[in-house]
Amino acid sequence: MHSHSANHLHRRAFLGRSAQGLGSLALASLLRPSDATAATKGVLPNLPYPQKAKRVIWLTMAGGPSHLETFDPKPKLAEMDGKPMPESFTKGQQLAQLQGKPLVCFGPQHSFAKFGKSNTEICSLFPQIGSVIDEICLIRSMTTDAINHDPAHMFMNTGSQIAGRPSMGSWITYGLGADSEDLPGFVVLTSLGKGGQNQPIAARQWSSGFLPSKYQGVHLRGQGDPVLYLTNPAGVSREQQQADIAAINTLNKQRDAMVDDPEIATRIAQYEMAFQMQASVPDLMDVKSEGAKTLELYGCQPGDGSFASNCLLARRLAERGVRFIQLYHKDWDHHGGVKEGVALKAQEIDRACMALITDLKQRGMLEDTLIVWAGEFGRTPMSQGGSGRDHHNKAMSVWLAGGGIRGGMVHGATDDLGYAAVDKITTVHDLHATMLHQLGIHHEAFSFKFQGLDARLSGVEGAKVIKAILT
Numbered sequence: 100m101h102s103h104s105a106n107h108l109h110r111r112a113f114l115g116r117s118a119q120g121l122g123s124l125a126l127a128s129l130l131r132p133s134d135a136t137a138a139t140k141g142v143l144p145n146l147p148y149p150q151k152a153k154r155v156i157w158l159t160m161a162g163g164p165s166h167l168e169t170f171d172p173k174p175k176l177a178e179m180d181g182k183p184m185p186e187s188f189t190k191g192q193q194l195a196q197l198q199g200k201p202l203v204c205f206g207p208q209h210s211f212a213k214f215g216k217s218n219t220e221i222c223s224l225f226p227q228i229g230s231v232i233d234e235i236c237l238i239r240s241m242t243t244d245a246i247n248h249d250p251a252h253m254f255m256n257t258g259s260q261i262a263g264r265p266s267m268g269s270w271i272t273y274g275l276g277a278d279s280e281d282l283p284g285f286v287v288l289t290s291l292g293k294g295g296q297n298q299p300i301a302a303r304q305w306s307s308g309f310l311p312s313k314y315q316g317v318h319l320r321g322q323g324d325p326v327l328y329l330t331n332p333a334g335v336s337r338e339q340q341q342a343d344i345a346a347i348n349t350l351n352k353q354r355d356a357m358v359d360d361p362e363i364a365t366r367i368a369q370y371e372m373a374f375q376m377q378a379s380v381p382d383l384m385d386v387k388s389e390g391a392k393t394l395e396l397y398g399c400q401p402g403d404g405s406f407a408s409n410c411l412l413a414r415r416l417a418e419r420g421v422r423f424i425q426l427y428h429k430d431w432d433h434h435g436g437v438k439e440g441v442a443l444k445a446q447e448i449d450r451a452c453m454a455l456i457t458d459l460k461q462r463g464m465l466e467d468t469l470i471v472w473a474g475e476f477g478r479t480p481m482s483q484g485g486s487g488r489d490h491h492n493k494a495m496s497v498w499l500a501g502g503g504i505r506g507g508m509v510h511g512a513t514d515d516l517g518y519a520a521v522d523k524i525t526t527v528h529d530l531h532a533t534m535l536h537q538l539g540i541h542h543e544a545f546s547f548k549f550q551g552l553d554a555r556l557s558g559v560e561g562a563k564v565i566k567a568i569l570t
Contacts, residue, residue: 148539165478171513214228215232230453236510239512264554272284279421289409298430309549431474465502
């Protein structure tokens with residue numbers, strides 16, 4: 100009876116894998132629990148390109164920062180403040196909430212200044228970023244496909260506006276694995292500034308999608324318990340917890356041998372990782388050992404949950420072998436009060452961004468750590484409600500540093516009014532392709548069979564590596 104049942108399960112497992120494609124069968128073999136190193140190696144043993152970056156720190160400015168009050172100076176827009184937006188720019192164009200309404204030019208609300216040997220012009224609200232501008236490549240010609248927050252976050256994170264696709268952190272840890280055995284390969288940190296616009300950040304934005312769930316991002320909280328339920332219950336020792344996990348995983352392995360399910364292998368790895376994290380995470384989060392000079396550099400206090408503290412934690416995670424670290428800083432959605440709002444955001448991120456670049460460089464880590472600063476879209480050069488800007492997908496600014504990126508340069512440009520990218524137009528797929536290239540991965544060959552198609556982070560629409568910004 101047992102033999103018949105086992106054979107039936109084997110046949111059912113095979114048919115289930117076949118329905119999902121041969122890629123799943125191959126993946127299942129890679130995730131066998133007998134291979135103790137499968138959790139950290141990834142599926143790409145040989146990389147086609149030199150690995151200029153070994154890890155990524157992605158700084159997400161959630162809400163859509165205005166390029167016109169941050170990194171894209173537009174004196175012509177300032178001249179036209181209060182005048183009708185020329186119809187030649189907007190006719191037939193998709194707008195978010197301004198569709199069908201009078202379109203009035205809204206000049207930049209803050210002055211710009213030149214910084215560094217490169218004389219790169221950025222908003223004067225960001226002097227600390229200006230002090231390290233020669234380490235930064237500023238892309239002024241970024242575009243995106245989405246115009247509302249959730250699909251725009253999905254697109255920036257996964258290369259698709261459709262929920263259910265793997266996030267970029269999941270793709271990278273799937274391909275390369277992690278260098279740490281006691282921390283996840285993909286970690287997410289979130290912070291909320293003083294503006295109070297606490298827009299929800301959905302966990303699906305760091306989901307592993309159709310990849311095994313072991314590659315999903317782990318959200319660490321900056322205040323309170325960093326991971327819920329990680330601490331042992333009262334009266335349970337670490338030795339007892341280890342014995343429980345060993346017993347549970349023995350049962351999981353027996354079941355996995357019968358049904359050949361990659362998710363069971365994932366469950367085994369997650370139990371073991373959770374046990375290791377009970378010791379590693381408290382040490383990670385205890386930044387008191389950093390000393391007063393480091394805390395002053397970042398402008399934070401231990402455990403304050405700020406973006407600055409999260410930048411310091413990002414450096415500590417990078418040191419400990421985490422492959423992809425994503426920070427979300429909320430409250431950039433300035434439909435009104437953009438002047439005051441961006442000024443407040445600048446106070447919260449300016450020093451911390453400088454400190455992260457400076458700290459990594461001092462430790463010899465900037466050269467193989469890729470930092471990306473980006474929102475989900477830009478803002479309109481037309482006013483909304485007289486003091487704000489609407490969502491906009493035709494123009495946005497992002498910047499990169501480290502990881503083989505050429506510093507002290509500006510790539511691309513928008514038109515005179517900052518409405519649309521017109522020179523060296525760059526897409527989200529191009530940004531993903533460039534990130535993968537710096538990690539040593541050929542983006543067109545890095546795919547996973549899903550629903551009969553070869554799915555890729557960089558899409559199938561002709562993404563290109565932005566070679567002009569590479570060293």
